Amino acid sequence: MPKARDTDTAARILDVAERLVQSRGFNAFSYADVAAELNVTKATLHYHFPGKAELGEALIARYAQRFSQALRAIDAGAGDAPARLAAYARIYGDVLRDRRMCLCGMLAADYETLPEPMQAAVIQFFDENLAWLAGVVEEGEREGTLRPNGSPEAAAQALLGGLEGALLVARPYGDLNRFDAAAAGLLTGLAARA
Amino acid sequence: MPKARDTDTAARILDVAERLVQSRGFNAFSYADVAAELNVTKATLHYHFPGKAELGEALIARYAQRFSQALRAIDAGAGDAPARLAAYARIYGDVLRDRRMCLCGMLAADYETLPEPMQAAVIQFFDENLAWLAGVVEEGEREGTLRPNGSPEAAAQALLGGLEGALLVARPYGDLNRFDAAAAGLLTGLAARA
């Protein structure tokens, strides 16, 4: 059993790689970048993750798991449907705060160049988010707090795409307000009006 | 004066490079890719565009110019504000049809890795689109055909981001319907309701 600090070399690799992918994209970071930042050699990275493809898969798996937890936390909370959507949007706003994209939003841009297992994992991430969003929209429709103009699935697609795109466009400006304005527009467009 | 066919080597380079950037991203295409597809050598590309940075700038310049023309064409048309926004959304749907992203949407993902002149050009592209969109929204507000919940600028930000994101998320699925559903959701969320 290795020492606690060193056991988590894999986790620290994932931390650094995650940040680099979210800010630069999957094709614009290298094993050398990660190794230099952690003061280890590239060979160490290959020991923990045989190749870039496996590292990428591990990144998505961990990210998706964390996202799932966040969704369950929202579900466990008290708010109504609009409040849940606002909490969901806040997750996205938080990643923008340190100039990152959503991991899977970035990988969606790189999609055509990704190994197939990573492509499948990105799709699965979106599927899970869309299913959760559609559920919340449907609930809001029943409550009378939301009035989607199309199906809950269409509304979910508009929300997920809208938030990913709001990140994408706001990030070059380095302007959190732009994201907030866009997110607010998405949510109020869906809300039932007086 | 060279022959017409060959004069446009520069234009043909831009055509191929544009498609590659829109589908794979700026860091995932090479001079070799473009040269092979055109049956010329890499040196030929360097003659027309000294480096990747200059090629990138030329790509954005041409793309932005074409986009500007499309906006003026919409302005010259007959429709009211909602019809103009729908026409605007259709431009985005068309790029998805051959599995591309918007050029500047893709470059927004690559933003952190771009040379500064390209970054500035991407921002300028967004600025122009946002200004046009805000103008149309404002017009719709006066007409009574649109009822934005915030400022026209906020609505413009939500529209631009929403459409870019709808492309981003729909493209991995290869599903044009997903884009259309999201786009429709964005537009009806903004429309004045009965």
Add this chain to the structure above:
DNA sequence: GTCTATAGGCAGATAGAC
């Protein structure tokens, strides 16, 4: 304008010592 040839660097990856 387009070619051949090549420079110099960095990428992802592996073998084998410790």
Add this chain to the structure above:
DNA sequence: GTCTATCTGCCTATAGAC
């Protein structure tokens, strides 16, 4: 687990012939 050393290949870019 982490290292040193190295391989192979592709990248951007340049020089100079035609």
